[in-house]
Amino acid sequence: MSAVWDSVGLARHAKRPLFLDYVGQLFTEFDELHGDRAFADDRAVIGGLARFNGQPVMIIGQHRGRSTRERIAHNFGMAYPEGYRKAIRLVKLAERFKLPVLTFIDTQGAYPGVEAEERGQAQAIAESIATFSSLKTPIIVTIIGEGGSGGALAIGVGDKVNMLQHSIYSVISPEGCASILWKTAEKAPEASEALKLNSDNLYQLGLIDAIVDEGEGAHLDAKPVMEGLQKLLAEQLAELKQIKIDELVEQRYQRLKHFNSTLSLQA
Numbered sequence: 001m002s003a004v005w006d007s008v009g010l011a012r013h014a015k016r017p018l019f020l021d022y023v024g025q026l027f028t029e030f031d032e033l034h035g036d037r038a039f040a041d042d043r044a045v046i047g048g049l050a051r052f053n054g055q056p057v058m059i060i061g062q063h064r065g066r067s068t069r070e071r072i073a074h075n076f077g078m079a080y081p082e083g084y085r086k087a088i089r090l091v092k093l094a095e096r097f098k099l100p101v102l103t104f105i106d107t108q109g110a111y112p113g114v115e116a117e118e119r120g121q122a123q124a125i126a127e128s129i130a131t132f133s134s135l136k137t138p139i140i141v142t143i144i145g146e147g148g149s150g151g152a153l154a155i156g157v158g159d160k161v162n163m164l165q166h167s168i169y170s171v172i173s174p175e176g177c178a179s180i181l182w183k184t185a186e187k188a189p190e191a192s193e194a195l196k197l198n199s200d201n202l203y204q205l206g207l208i209d210a211i212v213d214e215g216e217g218a219h220l221d222a223k224p225v226m227e228g229l230q231k232l233l234a235e236q237l238a239e240l241k242q243i244k245i246d247e248l249v250e251q252r253y254q255r256l257k258h259f260n261s262t263l264s265l266q267a
Helices: 003-011 019-026 068-073 081-096 114-118 121-134 149-153 174-181 185-195 199-204 222-241 245-266
Strands: 028-032 045-052 055-062 101-107 139-148 160-164 168-170 210-212
Touching: 003 168, 003 185, 003 199, 019 045, 019 055, 019 101, 019 222, 045 081, 045 222, 055 081, 081 101, 081 121, 101 149, 114 121, 121 149, 121 245, 139 149, 139 222, 160 199, 160 222, 168 199, 174 185, 199 210, 210 222
Parallel strands: 055 101, 101 139, 139 160, 139 168, 160 210
Antiparallel strands: 028 045, 045 055
């Protein structure tokens, strides 16, 4: 079994820390903000004001839930359009008050149901990516579990992008890729290798900035992982605060252009 496929299993582990676990350990005075001011409050995306080391920030994350009841309530972390519109509303609020934005990704992808498409799923994702791309405040993204497709990328554009060691980030799931290429999901391990979706591969490709060490997995001992991430976020926030905001936005734009060049060379 490959190390990449092992990471897929660990990223999906039932006891892996979830977004609200990180909120409880890394932040204080969390005040959740609800709704997209248009349709509903999507519980797959949770966000609000908080303090990080005493500094006010805006935090947004995808929460999958742990028990069956909780998973249903949070739609297994798969957001509807109103989830992404809520994220847009919150980051614009952060921009207005000059608050850094910290996002935490953990989703299979956006919810693919008919009702989501009827309410403009693709448009909401595109608008979220566009908003994050030009937002005039620092943004730090951390993939804490599974980062799937546009559902993850919608809150994944930032000045710094981090991954936990055993998290994954990909345009499609290994099972979905295998079903397309080999007509069977049983080839998922081979597909995971081809997708290069684990942290080591993505770091080598220059698509992420840092890897947070997990040892054998955050589900076994979350405390050192939380401590490592807290230290990293503090360092990155201090670094980003030293950059003038117009320069920061331009660097973000150039970063995205670089990704396109990197992936073109790899193709």
